[in-house]
Amino acid sequence: MRDVPVPAPLLRRCALLCGALVLLTSCGGGGGEGAGGGLPGAPTGVTAQAGSATTVHVMWNAVDGVGTYEVCRGGTLVKEVPGSERMVDVTRLRPSTAYAFTVRARNADGRPGPRSREVRATTPAAVADDSAPTRPGDVHGRAVGSRAVRLTWVAATDDRGVASYDVYQGDSKVHSVGGGQTAAVVTGLRAGTRYSFTVRARDAADNVSPAGAAVRLSTPGSDDGHATAPTGLRAASHRADGAYYLDLSWIPPRTDGPVTEYQIHLDGRAATSLVYGADAPRGRAEYSFYAGREAGVTHRVRVRARLADGTWGGLSAERRVTTGSDR
Known part of the structure; x- marks a missing residue:
């Protein structure tokens, strides 16, 4: 069979594609030893604990300015988790095997910081067992x-x-x-x-x-909620199809990761919830909801966020808005 020459532009495109695939499945490269240029720092407090013959539990401390974390086994990416999480179970491992793990953070633009220190764990031997332990x-x-x-x-x-x-x-x-x-x-x-x-x-x-x-x-002490409250709340109204709607916008609180759920308080009571998926805003968030058909009604509105620990953060400053008015 006669060899057919491959055009140089095609070779270059193939090389770029292959390089991208390697980056997607490996933990090579990264942000170097420092975290300059807006890159997140290396995660600290990383631990690895065998959970069973086929799983290892990896944990770390939160890093500021994180979009996602990558958990790596050797040089291979095995898990990617949201920036709001600080732990993961690595599964489908081999019994009686030693493993080494590192964690690194990526910022909101996907740029990686340096890896954490390496931690090791050894899975126990596999056993034939259908009986669960007793409760602690x-x-x-x-x-x-x-x-x-x-x-x-x-x-x-x-x-x-x-x-x-x-x-x-x-x-x-x-x-x-x-x-x-x-x-x-x-x-x-x-x-x-x-x-x-x-x-x-x-x-x-x-x-x-x-x-x-x-x-x-x-936990002791006081939590006035200021550190976990949304800021910069703005409120206005608009009319559409014979009804009035309240238009809110705010800046998410600084937390370990993106905030994916908010609760809207209207006139002193929880009125509705807003749940984002993977597209939770990192800049100013916006939400509009039905407020009735009567003009000239003044409402008091506040917003709070559900934090990564599952609890509600502090309520934002209160704003007043009147249907039929942009103030």
Whole structure:
């Protein structure tokens, strides 16, 4: 068969495409040792804990100015998570195998910062096991300062041994520790806020126990809500199809990641919720909603955001708007 020469422009396009594919599936490159030029810094506090024979739980501290985090196994990208999250379970691993992980952050434009330090975890051996561990007993908790709590419990039992314990805040898994531990410290909380935690045991075969008794406690201090409240709220009205609508816009609060849910308060009561998907605005957010058919009615409006920990942030400054008026 005679070789057919490939045109040079096609070769160049192929090289660019192949390079892009490598970047999408690898963790090479990045922002270097520093985080200049608007790049996020390297995540700190990275830990890796085997959760079962085939999973490892990776956690890290929040980084400012993050759009997404990349979790890498060696030089391979294995998970990408939103900037509002600080943990992930890496699954489909091999039993009795040592793994190394790093985390790096990308800003809102997709540019990566430097990698974190490397952390290691070894998965336990696989076992044939259909029985879940017993629930952890005598779960207690206490606040450790205004932004953290310490939980303790009595060890669960399992015919093959407990591999790890998962800590839940409400319905969300927020922490994981090894099967030989009976305590955990959960950080990143807010002052003056009430929380509910439960603990579940997991064995090497990924069987999960029922939850232990819920621990409800409050972090000390006060939270006036100013740091978590939307700012720059503007309110106006417009008329369409014989009815009046309120037009709101605001600047999202500074949080660990994008805010995907807001609650609109009208005349002192929660009136409606606004939920964004992956397209949550990072700049000024806008929302318009039905306010009735009567002109000259004055309303009081405020907005608050649901934060990454699942709680509501502070309410924005109040604005007054009258139907039929742009003020």
